[in-house]
Amino acid sequence: MIAPAELASLAASGPAAALPWPLPLAGLVPLARAWELEIGFGKGRYLLARAAAEPERGFVGIEVAGEYFRAAARRAARRRLGNLVLLRGEALYLLATALPPAFAEAVHVYFPDPWPKAHHQRRRLLSPAALDLVTRALAPEGRILFATDHAGYGAEVEELLAGARGLAVRRWPGGWPGGPRTNYEAKYVAEGRPILRLELELADARARAPHPRGLAALAVAPVPAPASEPAPAAG
Numbered sequence: 001m002i003a004p005a006e007l008a009s010l011a012a013s014g015p016a017a018a019l020p021w022p023l024p025l026a027g028l029v030p031l032a033r034a035w036e037l038e039i040g041f042g043k044g045r046y047l048l049a050r051a052a053a054e055p056e057r058g059f060v061g062i063e064v065a066g067e068y069f070r071a072a073a074r075r076a077a078r079r080r081l082g083n084l085v086l087l088r089g090e091a092l093y094l095l096a097t098a099l100p101p102a103f104a105e106a107v108h109v110y111f112p113d114p115w116p117k118a119h120h121q122r123r124r125l126l127s128p129a130a131l132d133l134v135t136r137a138l139a140p141e142g143r144i145l146f147a148t149d150h151a152g153y154g155a156e157v158e159e160l161l162a163g164a165r166g167l168a169v170r171r172w173p174g175g176w177p178g179g180p181r182t183n184y185e186a187k188y189v190a191e192g193r194p195i196l197r198l199e200l201e202l203a204d205a206r207a208r209a210p211h212p213r214g215l216a217a218l219a220v221a222p223v224p225a226p227a228s229e230p231a232p233a234a235g
Contacts, residue, residue: 005089005098008073010082016089022100025058029083032058037099037137038108039091039125040064044072046108046181051076051084060085060104062094091125095133101208104137109146111184114153126157128213131164135207144200147181149188154196161200166207172197 005016011028012019025035034057041047041061051059061084063069069088076084087094112125126134126146134144148154161169176197180186188195202208 003089005087005094006069008069008076008086008088009084010077010080013073016087016098021098023085023098025060025085025100025103028085029058031056032083034058034105035060035103035139036106036108037104038062038110039095039134040109040112041072041086042068043183044068044075045183046110047084048072048075048079048081051081052079055083058083058085060087060099062087062089062091064088064090092130092133095137099137101136102139102142105139105142107134107137107142107144108181109134109144110182111148114148114150124153126160128160128211131160131211131214132208135167135202138202138208140202140205142202144198145176146198146200147176147185147195149184149193149195151194151196158196158198160211160213161198163213164207164211165209166202166204168201168203170199172199 007013007016007019007023009028016023026032036050036057037060038047039062041063042065044061047059047061050057061072063072063086066088069086073086076086087098089098109125114124124130138144146157148157158169161167175189175195180189185195
């Protein structure tokens, strides 16, 4: 069962279902000239810093952990960040239902849970079955910025994206401009841990369609057998 989503912003706070869906972002942040989204913002280091530095842009953050969501909401309220909308809930559910399509110039995904066990990998944010939900949020020529320290997951993401239609992919081997973007990244850089950083650009609208591997999985899904008809009555 999916838990009810929460929303926090200067314009409105409380159950996200109290507002119409897709959420009226222009009503929550009327002066925003463009939008960016961070999925899994954690303690909010990058998201709050960007919102404070660029008040003319709107920012949306999604986080499933209630402790992090509430802490970031308190910090945003203290700083009076009127251009920031925080959502607590399952990212794929919110991407599919609560957020409007093609609204974000950039989607940031930093150090998501790799779900390393095979039977958990369907929960990955960047997976064949879910990639279209992430690209659905991108405006034309929008970008996805991704980073992970998990070598196995990183290799799988690169392979997945190489087979995606309509995405142009490049690496950032030397780190992001401005330095680490999350607390995890700062820690891992200090430890000398290898980090894969990718930038993906929506080259054309085909990237919003399901990934070919996702379609293949749907094609081989078992189809329930039709119910058998009752036997004719004797007589």
